[in-house]
Amino acid sequence: MRAVQLTGPSHDASTTRVGPVEEPRPGPGEVSIEVAYAGINFMDVMARRGDAGYASRWPYTPGLEVAGRVRALGAGVDTFSVGDRVAAFTRSGGMAEIALASAEVVTPVPGAVSLQVAAAAPLALSTALLLLRDAARIRPGESVLMHSASGGVGHAVARLAAAEGAGPLLGTVGRPEKVADGLDAGWDVVTARGDDVVAAARAAAPGGVDVILDPTGTANLELDLELAAPGARIVLFGNAAGGTPAPLPPLARLIGGNVALIGFSISRLQESTPHKLAAALADGLATVGNGGLELPVTVVDSLDQVGRVHDLLATGRGSGKYVVAVGA
Ligand SMILES: NC(=O)c1ccc[n+]([C@@H]2O[C@H](COP(=O)([O-])OP(=O)(O)OC[C@H]3O[C@@H](n4cnc5c(N)ncnc54)[C@H](OP(=O)(O)O)[C@@H]3O)[C@@H](O)[C@H]2O)c1
Numbered sequence: 380m381r382a383v384q385l386t387g388p389s390h391d392a393s394t395t396r397v398g399p400v401e402e403p404r405p406g407p408g409e410v411s412i413e414v415a416y417a418g419i420n421f422m423d424v425m426a427r428r429g430d431a432g433y434a435s436r437w438p439y440t441p442g443l444e445v446a447g448r449v450r451a452l453g454a455g456v457d458t459f460s461v462g463d464r465v466a467a468f469t470r471s472g473g474m475a476e477i478a479l480a481s482a483e484v485v486t487p488v489p490g491a492v493s494l495q496v497a498a499a500a501p502l503a504l505s506t507a508l509l510l511l512r513d514a515a516r517i518r519p520g521e522s523v524l525m526h527s528a529s530g531g532v533g534h535a536v537a538r539l540a541a542a543e544g545a546g547p548l549l550g551t552v553g554r555p556e557k558v559a560d561g562l563d564a565g566w567d568v569v570t571a572r573g574d575d576v577v578a579a580a581r582a583a584a585p586g587g588v589d590v591i592l593d594p595t596g597t598a599n600l601e602l603d604l605e606l607a608a609p610g611a612r613i614v615l616f617g618n619a620a621g622g623t624p625a626p627l628p629p630l631a632r633l634i635g636g637n638v639a640l641i642g643f644s645i646s647r648l649q650e651s652t653p654h655k656l657a658a659a660l661a662d663g664l665a666t667v668g669n670g671g672l673e674l675p676v677t678v679v680d681s682l683d684q685v686g687r688v689h690d691l692l693a694t695g696r697g698s699g700k701y702v703v704a705v706g707a
Pocket residue numbers: 419420421422502506526527528529530531532533551552553554557594595616617618619620621643644645646692693694695696697698699
């Protein structure tokens with residue numbers, strides 16, 4: 380079968396290859412999936428860069444989410460049949476014609492949901508859902524601010540937050556030319572970082588922001604604290620620039636501000652509480668299936684294009700959510 384392989388750490392596509400690899404066979408508790416579409420994520424770029432905790436070894440096949448049909452069942456799996464339409468979290472290896480997933484994090488895809496949209500659901504949609512509901516415990520009427528608001532997760536968060544009755548919805552982006560993408564995603568106000576984010580946020584949410592979602596490590600934490608309303612939840616869920624994050628703020632700052640600082644990692648949840656991920660994925664797919672949420676995706680033609688999309692994401696030039704057609 381064909382798969383994308385990263386032969387070593389790199390800041391560009393120079394170590395990305397597409398070629399034949401051995402077909403993986405499902406072990407006990409696993410399912411193998413004929414991949415129709417695989418979601419492309421910034422976390423693939425972090426793996427390609429060699430950030431700690433992403434690529435476990437080289438060569439490494441990236442790809443953390445897929446949709447397709449069940450090909451084979453490992454020992455002890457009786458919840459699926461061969462041929463079922465499914466979406467799944469993959470620990471790696473999604474950018475391949477056949478991928479493996481733990482059956483615990485595989486979910487049937489409702490008939491009303493296309494496999495290309497389903498491929499964006501495990502990472503982008505479930506992350507958005509868990510960030511808002513579990514980590515931030517959002518309530519209707521609360522204001523939200525998210526950094527990197529025009530990407531795959533950003534689109535899903537904007538749409539879900541609106542569906543939850545939250546608002547105003549404030550986004551920041553890294554470049555002025557991405558403001559329009561952020562507005563298209565569904566954010567009410569989008570500001571390029573470097574412009575006056577504080578003024579824009581104060582105008583839209585004069586009492587401060589209730590929920591702040593930040594995947595930029597500690598680079599914008601001072602800004603987050605400045606904008607936080609009393610009772611705010613700041614969720615840190617990434618380290619986009621890589622490198623060593625700065626120390627967290629002193630306790631007095633959190634106590635004095637009545638602010639909660641929360642960490643979130645979907646990879647760690649996959650290890651500790653996979654049922655939570657499966658429930659979020661099923662919930663997200665059902666919401667898309669019943670028309671409660673639209674999840675736009677950009678389909679990339681083939682595995683040969685994945686390196687190019689990784690380059691777009693790596694340089695902050697991507698827009699929205701990308702999925703690659705594999706065996707569609
Ligand atoms: N913790 C979790 O479980 C979890 C799950 C999914 C995603 N994430 C994180 O959520 C973020 C969004 O993920 P996504 O897949 O939807 O990606 P994305 O937003 O489509 O692309 C990543 C974005 O990160 C921003 N960025 C900030 N600093 C950067 C830097 N130094 N180099 C390159 N990009 C930088 C860029 O947007 P701007 O320049 O507009 O900010 C870039 O477009 C990522 O940081 C990802 O790691 C975390």
